[in-house]
Amino acid sequence: MGLIADELQDVSKLCERTIPGCRLVSCVQSLVRVEIRRTVTKTVVVCLQFPPNYPSEILLIELKSKTLSDLLLEKLTSVCEQEVKKYLGKPQILPLLKFIRSFIDENPLSCCYEEISIAKEKLLDLQGGRDELRLKQKSSSLVLKIYQGEYYLKTFIYVPEDYPAKPVVLQDFDTNFPQLFQRFCIGQSKEIARRCTEPPLNKKKSCEQFVPKPSLLQVLTFLGQFVKQTPNEKCQICKAACLPSNPEDVETNEDADEHVERVYCGHLFHQHCLLTYMKTPPFQGGKKCPSCAQKIYHDKWRVTEKIAEDRWAHQQARERELKEVTEFFNDL
Ligand SMILES: [Zn+2]
Numbered sequence: 001m002g003l004i005a006d007e008l009q010d011v012s013k014l015c016e017r018t019i020p021g022c023r024l025v026s027c028v029q030s031l032v033r034v035e036i037r038r039t040v041t042k043t044v045v046v047c048l049q050f051p052p053n054y055p056s057e058i059l060l061i062e063l064k065s066k067t068l069s070d071l072l073l074e075k076l077t078s079v080c081e082q083e084v085k086k087y088l089g090k091p092q093i094l095p096l097l098k099f100i101r102s103f104i105d106e107n108p109l110s111c112c113y114e115e116i117s118i119a120k121e122k123l124l125d126l127q128g129g130r131d132e133l134r135l136k137q138k139s140s141s142l143v144l145k146i147y148q149g150e151y152y153l154k155t156f157i158y159v160p161e162d163y164p165a166k167p168v169v170l171q172d173f174d175t176n177f178p179q180l181f182q183r184f185c186i187g188q189s190k191e192i193a194r195r196c197t198e199p200p201l202n203k204k205k206s207c208e209q210f211v212p213k214p215s216l217l218q219v220l221t222f223l224g225q226f227v228k229q230t231p232n233e234k235c236q237i238c239k240a241a242c243l244p245s246n247p248e249d250v251e252t253n254e255d256a257d258e259h260v261e262r263v264y265c266g267h268l269f270h271q272h273c274l275l276t277y278m279k280t281p282p283f284q285g286g287k288k289c290p291s292c293a294q295k296i297y298h299d300k301w302r303v304t305e306k307i308a309e310d311r312w313a314h315q316q317a318r319e320r321e322l323k324e325v326t327e328f329f330n331d332l
């Protein structure tokens with residue numbers, strides 16, 4: 001009995017002093033309860049009980065957290081049980097608490113463990129495929145590589161210390177999708193991450209208090225869909241694929257007929273298909289995307305319904321005049 005009493009005394013004297021972020025909640029024979037906190041999200045409550053033959057047996061360990069996933073806690077518990085076996089016959093509590101603290105420090109990605117598991121299981125073609133999602137705990141980032149046909153996207157995704165309050169950040173973005181697609185992909189990823197962590201810009205909608213949401217899985221989902229679906233996307237007018245199967249054959253001249261444009265709704269069009277569609281009637285109600293019926297909007301063609309109609313009428317009139325002139329000459 002004296003052994004346990006001595007250890008409890010050591011724990012209450014030393015744990016908060018020697019382990020950063022440690023708070024002793026309870027330190028009695030029936031239960032030792034300690035909170036270890038690095039950030040709000042990276043917080044674990046450790047509950048320990050002495051087995052009948054302590055210290056010849058290992059401590060009974062239970063880990064709790066409001067933010068870390070159950071699966072992670074389950075795995076961490078079994079790692080802890082392995083660790084304390086090294087201290088059989090000796091005091092186990094302080095070495096165990098130190099071990100948990102260093103686990104939290106050395107595994108910053110533990111705060112998005114569940115998101116990573118879902119992404120690995122559902123989003124990417126990791127088994128047998130070429131896709132990759134690797135964890136780099138040292139730099140608190142993930143290495144993501146996604147492939148579809150000849151197209152690829154590679155990027156580091158940095159998870160900040162105060163995640164999920166701060167959004168994930170894409171770094172060293174590398175892809176062979178054309179420029180227009182790269183800009184869209186990076187812009188959308190940033191916007192998705194921003195919406196997870198910042199209240200809506202529209203104040204009316206933000207009456208309730210805004211709570212930041214984890215952004216990693218949402219960004220991974222978008223990137224996965226982007227790479228897998230874009231090479232097969234079709235022009236909404238002529239229904240031909242917008243991207244060539246070989247990325248080297250992409251039309252880079254922005255004025256070329258086969259150049260691809262993305263309009264506001266996100267659908268793709270060949271430049272010449274879109275121009276023809278925009279310039280021919282009917283104009284009533286504005287031009288809508290043939291697939292999703294959203295109004296077509298693009299910086300390049302800020303043409304109102306009225307102007308388009310006037311232009312069309314003007315062109316028709318010119319054609320009539322020309323025809324009249326031609327007929328006039330023919331009659332001569
Ligand atoms: Zn087309």
Ligand SMILES: [Zn+2]
Pocket residue numbers: 265266267289290291292293294
């Ligand atoms: Zn559309």
